[in-house]
Amino acid sequence: MIKIIYGEKGTGKTKQIVDSANESVKRAKGVVVYIDKDSNRIHDLERAIRLVDTSEYGISDQCGLLAFIKGMLAANFDIEKIYIDGMAKIVHSTIDEMGVVYNGIDDIAHKHNVDFVITASCAKEKLPKFVAKHAK
Numbered sequence: 311m312i313k314i315i316y317g318e319k320g321t322g323k324t325k326q327i328v329d330s331a332n333e334s335v336k337r338a339k340g341v342v343v344y345i346d347k348d349s350n351r352i353h354d355l356e357r358a359i360r361l362v363d364t365s366e367y368g369i370s371d372q373c374g375l376l377a378f379i380k381g382m383l384a385a386n387f388d389i390e391k392i393y394i395d396g397m398a399k400i401v402h403s404t405i406d407e408m409g410v411v412y413n414g415i416d417d418i419a420h421k422h423n424v425d426f427v428i429t430a431s432c433a434k435e436k437l438p439k440f441v442a443k444h445a446k
Contacts, residue, residue, distance in 0.1 A: 311419060311425045312416060313425070313427045313444065314429075314430050314437070314441055315330075315427065315429045316431075316441075317432075318433055319431050324396075324429065327427060328344075330427055331355060335359050336356075338390055338391065339390065340390035340391075342359045342360065342391045342393070343392045343393065344359050344362065344392075345379075345394045345395070347399050349363040369400060370400075371403075372408060372410045375397070375401050375411055376418070379392065379415070383418070383422050390424060390425065391424065391425045391426075391427070392424060392425070393428075394428045394429070397430075405430055405437070405441060406438050408441075409438070412444075415428070416444075
């Protein structure tokens with residue numbers, strides 16, 4: 311499953327995703343991972359959440375992010391939920407250019423039974439179809 315938290319810049323998407331991650335870790339039976347472009351959220355997240363700062367791993371494009379996520383899942387079968395904040399900034403793309411990563415994450419979610427929550431800086435009516443199908 312993929313859930314999209316969307317809205318224009320400054321609408322509170324990061325607060326929503328942090329709150330969602332903190333709430334989910336209380337019920338989680340497995341590992342919860344939070345992927346971000348830096349480590350600024352370290353003090354906002356519960357200690358049990360694994361914060362991944364993509365700048366430490368040289369992730370800069372869609373294929374690199376997908377390979378990184380697959381590597382994490384290959385190394386740890388207990389990951390049950392992955393939160394990704396600011397994915398467009400991580401992969402240096404606009405939301406309209408991110409079909410590869412969204413389709414790849416959809417495939418990963420189904421094959422590995424992992425839930426994803428992703429922020430998208432975009433109004434609902436401007437979401438590309440490959441994103442909008444996950445927005446509620």
